[in-house]
Amino acid sequence: MASGTSARQLSDDDLAWAIEHAVRAPSVDNTQPWRFGWDGETISLYADLRRGLVASDPQGRELVISCGAVLYTLRLALRQLGLSVTVARVPEEDDDRLLATVTVGPGEPPSEDEQALFKAVPRRHTRRGSFSSLTIDADLAVRLQQAAWGQGARLLFVHDPGPQRQILQLALTASQIRRDDPETRAETERWTPPPDSQRRDGVPARAYRPTAVVDGNELASRDFDLDRNQGLVEPTALPVGGIAALVTDGDTLRDWLTAGEALQAVLLTAARDWSFAVLHSRATEIPGIRADLRRALGTSGHPHMLLRFGYARDAPATPRRAASEVIELTT
Secondary structure (H helix, E strand, O other): OOOOOOOOOOOHHHHHHHHHHHOOOOOHHHOOOEEEEEOOOEEEEEEOHHHOOOOOOOOOHHHHHHHHHHHHHHHHHHHHOOEEEEEEEOOOOOOOOEEEEEEEEEOOOOOHHHHHHHHOOOOOOEOOOOOOOOOOOHHHHHHHHHHHHHOOOEEEEEOOHHHHHHHHHHHHHHHHHHHHOHHHHHHHHHOOOOOOOOOOOOOOHHHOOOOOOOOOOOOOOOOOOOOOOOOOOOOOOOOOOOEEEEEEOOOOHHHHHHHHHHHHHHHHHHHHOOEEEEEEOHHHHOHHHHHHHHHHHOOOOEEEEEEEEEEOOOOOOOOOOOHHHOEEEOO
């Protein structure tokens, strides 16, 4: 953190520090589809459409969710500087690239809860390795739901065996459809560099298994390896317990941004307790399966992500681009 931070002004160094932490947010296939503008008064968050997944995410919903996650983390980082944070979401209806503007001013010191969440930022990661045999406790499950609710979304836990089996089967079917689609496969290959790559984006080989999860009793994973035998994560048991779905009442651009903010709030709340999630979004990418998923969940809301939480004691990080690569200074 830059020294001598003023509660009345955000310096370029302070901004770089905040964004350096903000970009630790999750993004679909680690595409990091965001960029920031700074004019000395306002931070603008833009969707970097060049980094969108055209085959699997043609509407850009998952891209916007990724940007919502980085927005939440930016807000949290700015609060560590003792600044108040005001966000205008989707401020220009005719520009689908400008997702939010952020202004800061004098504020109170961060609360203990904000500090604890911020400390979890470098620990949080999408889990593809081993978990302990413990099921997350009820208190944590409630706090995860409260975290989503606090950002305007809902986290629905599904413990009933019947609906859970339906959801697992839908997730497996969606994963198989995407795996067999040539355009999606080519897209996945572009974002999964070989083990010796020095890229600072995409999913590194050390972050996924050599074989995808195809067990109907588990939450199906994305197939990052695609029979290339380059995944380095040892196949291990996935977490036990209920499945959760992240849901918003609407399905607009603003709702997608909300879903991303809620997702990151949930994941950081979990990471505080060394709990991490297996994430699955394939079942929400295919309209017919997404509709079936809504029925299985028994909700009128719109599901954006399936999650299954478990505990672990290590936190491997995936690479990120430097803050200087995503900030455009317009002062």
